[in-house]
Amino acid sequence: MQPTFTTALLDAAHALPPGLLAADPAERFAVYRNNVVSGLSRALAAGFPAVEAIVGTEFFAAMAAIFVRQSPPASPVLLDYGATLPDFLRDFTPATELPYLADVARLELAYTRAFHATDAHPLAADTLGRLAADRIGGLRVTLHPSLQILRADYPAATIxxxxxxxxxxxxxxxxxxxxxxxxxxxxxxxxxILAPGEAAFLTALQAGSTLGEAAAAALDAAATFDLGPALAALFMRGAVIACMDSQEDS
Structure with a gap:
């Protein structure tokens, strides 16, 4: 019953689910269907305000209605609804002239996830100054649970x-x-907006590499990468919540 009801709810061409009790079930169900699609579309607009601003309210509403019907929520909790919207936008023919739209949507999705991520206390910025310089390369850091790294083909952060x-x-x-x-x-x-090499540096740290290993990966990505400023920025931004010497860990 439930799959049939859901299908009919999002597809006006589908037969009404059996057992509806109303004087005019088709009309009542159509109103309910429109309310559901409208509500989910508004939820998307709330989560992707920049995308809506770029394309305009009417375009966004029409696009959202198509997305909702193709990708209904998998859970009653709408916190992560729209996770597949960036991929949808990348292939959405009416948005072909806005190739950066998917990158902007990915950024907005990351923003929402960061906002709702688990709380954690960053290490103080002066922690770095107390670390022994000759042991820096062997350190492993734990990054803040909200931290996400995005690589976009367009200036998505600026847009x-x-x-x-x-x-x-x-x-x-x-x-x-x-x-x-x-x-x-x-x-x-x-x-x-990260400097050249910083994304590779952070990605390596997230994967468990030592600072020395992460710096090597960053230098492979960008010859101009400088570990000193990148490491200082990491602590100043509040991105590190724990730090451990890899020799002590082993």
Whole structure:
């Protein structure tokens, strides 16, 4: 009964589910169907405000209605609803002229996930100054649970900021790819455009590499990578919640 009801709820061409009790079940069910689709569309708009600002309210509502019917929620908890929207937008023909839209959606999804991530206390920024310089390379760090690394083919962070009021709308002259860090060390979510090599550095740290191993991976990605400033930024941003000498761990 439930799968039949759900299918009919999202597909107007589908037969009504059996057992409906109403004076005019088709009309009542159509109203309910529209309310459900409208409600889920509004939930998407709340989670992807920059995408809506870019395409406009009417376009977003029409696009969201198609997405909702193709990808209904798998859970009554809507916190992560829209997780597949970036992939949907990448293949959505009416949005072909906005190839950066999927990257902006990925950033908004990461922002929401960071906002709701588990709380953790970052190490103080001066922790780095107390570490023995000759042991730095062998250290392993635990990164904040909200931390996410995004690599976009377009300046997604700049586009997102301009369409959420964080930056004034202006012509973008540099359409280079951007690597981004999304992090909520305390109460607010930060979106940081990373320097060359930093994304590879952070990705390696997340995978359990030592600082020395992560620095080597970053240098492979970008010859200009400098461990000192990158490490200082890591602590200043509140991205580290624990630090351990790999020799002590072994």
């Amino acid at each position: 997102w900021a301009m369409n959420t009021g964080r930056l004034p709308l202006a012509e973008i002259t540099d359409w280079a790819a951007q690597d981004m860090l999304v992090l909520r060390p305390q109460y607010s979510v930060d979106v940081v």
